[in-house]
Amino acid sequence: MRLDLTEDQSFFQETARRFLEVEAPVSYARRLIDDPAGFDPAVYARAAELGWLAPLAPEDFGGGSVSGRGVADLAIVAEETGRTLFPGPLLESNLAAAAIARLGSDDQKARYLSDLVSGRITAALAWSSGEDGWPGPGAGVGADAGVSAEPSTDAGWRLSGVGQLVPYGSAVDLLVVAAILPSGVVGLFLVPADSTGVTSQKMETFDLSRPLSSIELASSDLPASALLGAGHSDGSELDRLLILASVLQCAETVGAMERCFEMTVDYAKARRAFGRPIGSFQAIKHRLADMVLWLEWSKAAVEAAVDAFDAGTGEAEAASVAKSVIGEHGPLLVRSAVQVHGGIGYTWEHDVHLFLRRVEANAFLYGSTDFHRSRLAGVVGFPVPS
Amino acid sequence: MSDTLSRPESLADYRLRAREWLAANVEPLPRRSDGTVIVPDRSQPSDAELAEARAQQLVLHAAGWAGITYPEEYGGQGLSLEHEAVWQEESAGYDVPTQIFAVSQNILGPTLVAFGTHEQKLRHVPRILDGREIWLQLLSEPSGGSDLAGLLTRADRDGASYILNGQKTWSTGAAHADFALCPARTRWDVPKHRGITMFMVDMHSPGMDIRPIRQINGGAEFCEEFLTDVTVSADRVLGEENEGWRVARGMLEIEHSWVGRSGGGGTRRPTGVAELVSLAASRQLAGDPGIQRRVAALHALARTHDLMSVRVSKGIEDGRLSAGLSGILKLGADIVWQRRAELGLDLAGAAALAWSPEDQHGEWARHYLTSRSASIAGGSDEIQRNNVGEVALGLPREPSFDRDVPFDQVPHN
DSSP states (O other), X not given: OOSOOOHHHHHHHHHHHHHHHHHOOHHHHHHTTTOSSSSOHHHHHHHHHTTTTOTTSOGGGTOOOSSSOHHHHHHHHHHHHHHHTOOSSHHHHHHHHHHHHHHOOHHHHHHHXXXXXXXXXXXXXXXXXXXXXXXXXXXXXXXXOSEEEEEOTTSSEEEEEEEEEEETXXXXXXXXXXXXXXXXXXXXXXXXXXXXXXXXXXOOOSSTTSOEEEEEEEEEEEOGGGEEOTTOOSSHHHHHHHHHHHHHHHHHHHHHHXXXXXXXXXXXXXXXXXXXXXXXXXXXXXXXXXXHHHHHHHHHHHHHHHHHHHHTSSHHXXXXXXXXXXXXXXXXXXXXXXXXXXXXXXXXXXXXXXXXXXXXXXXXXXXXXXXHHHHHTTTTTOOOOO | OXXXXXXXXXXXXXXXXXXXXXXXXXXXXOBOTTSOBOOOOOSSOOHHHHHHHHHHHHHHHHTTOSSTTSOGGGTOOXXXXXXXXXXXXXXXXXXXXXXXHHHIIXXXXXXXXXXXXXXXXXXXXXXXXXXXXXXXXXXXXXXXXXXXXXXXXXXXEETXXXXXXXXXXXXXXXXXXXXXXXXXXXXXXXXXXXXXXXXXXXXXXXXXXXXXXXXXXXXXXXXXXXXXXXXXXXXXXXSSTTOHHHHHHHHHHHHHHHHHHHTTTXXXXXXXXXXXXXXXXXXXXXXXXXXXXXXXHHHHHHHHHHHXXXXXXXXXXXXXXXXXXXXXXXXHHHXXXXXXXXXXXXXXXXXXXXXXXXXXXXXXXXXXXXXXXXXXXXXXXXXXXXXXXIIISOOOOOOOSSTTSOGXXXXXX
């Protein structure tokens, strides 16, 4: 948690933590592992009542943030939900609302925003071809989005292709699909999940507490009004959205790391071997000290990325810095957590593997660690092909 | 009191004022062809360099650029850590005498401020800030560095004085220091932590024999000291008699926090990656995506460590985080430094194994060798991890064989 929260933000954070402890502890996520939707709409609706879908949406549609800094407020939610691996397309629906709020026409806003904010509908983002967890370098011209869009005969669009790694893709109402336009630029389309030609396949997933689907669009015909931000043709808006996604995901990862770390410290104090708590052995103690360092680095990286996004300067670099640091040290932390737990940490019943799965998976989604390091090459002064 | 009523200067204005003053008053440092600054190594200053540094420090102090976070009462500026960071950023490209006074002003001075009497502070702190006095710490002993409280140097009361005998080692810059904080054992019949007293010792005292130690990097900025009947007046105790461990712990926390925040003075621990990019280019490796990613990862980590240091230092300062977390500031800084040095050695490759005398690649060999001290000096990384584990996380200590035993019954080296 940040040390510089305002009073309102602290209240918002405490409310979130209490809600999750009561309504959706890790045991709740565990119960939903084999659930077809992967989340409970009733619990999701109560989360929406707490304002968790409002920070990036305009007030006209029920949106608004407690501090006036929407990304910072949403990062609080992401961190708290990371602590209990809260199931539900929360970040995805927030990102969809942010995209529509920023790029949408009046009709698109009127059609979707209030319902997204109130939790009546949910959304997911289908924008990855699977490689690097990102549509392509810069996500603009020449991006590899997996789906292509062609003008259809009735002045609409016909989308074909497959979007991979779509969180809750088989359960949401609205898909935000990244598709390559004839110009070569990636465009974002608002595709109701029940549109003709749209099918989803729920995949077997490494991360058990967040289902991923593969979305196939087989010559799916959409009206012209499905294209989001028709006036933006250079792909920079998609890039911005992806950066925002990676920042919020980093906040979620830090929450998961923090909770996993707390469990590990508690275990090291309680578990005894050779007549004393295992946390008294330097082999364990030093591991835990390293975990503190990795966690504090990760927290600082998220804070900087959130601040950069809210300030509107240097957000691309700060997000890639965070993904680089957290993509390296998050996995180190959860692997150590399993190790300190010993045999019990290798059992299905213990929660630590759920955190292991989430943190390792997040290191890949929204741009792999290597991918984000490559994005920083130009920043540190290497010649990069333009 | 009028200062508290006037509107505080914003950080941006402060930065501007620092920038203008530096440009008008200090020589810029030379730069390499790639624009990176060449920082002169003043770890073993000559007498002339020392005199020049002191003269320069007097000017800096008079202009208000010394003791930025020190209380105004003792010659400081009473400003925040952020102001200090701004000054460090702005002055990084200038020939200011940071290195010579680094330990004195960032570890010893703050320790005096925290534990000294008003008289002790008035007498020394202003002189530390304007460079008339250089202080160092005499902590490690040949019998052990990590087990600091197991020190063997003795101080025996003799009327209004103490007589110190023993040996210290690994002290930074002892050859040109004026005073030291030196813990010594005043009681032997109590457990080790309870019989130590912290003394303010004049390094020019009779009986103080200082000898340089040659290090693996070929340099000799560390010294060992032989104390033979060194007399210290009883009013030169910092804190109370037999309470020296508390002072030593406080001093170590100050040190770890500073090292983590600044990398230890900014001159000793370069963290930028511009030099690595130039090195990669000179070795025809700049287009290698794997190399690019390794350098980018280091950039990300170094930048994040700086941010984390500010976050955690402030958290400790306002009591929201455990002081035991100061260990991760140093631990992280050590990792960043060593990772940078290891990457430099990797990239330099053959050129760091053998180089012609006029070639710069020898820098990377020496930088690497110097970096090995990071995780040993100033409290080894293992000791930092113990502190983090025990103080910040509340993990139980390892069972020890000396903790509650009178020190004269403890076996030692």
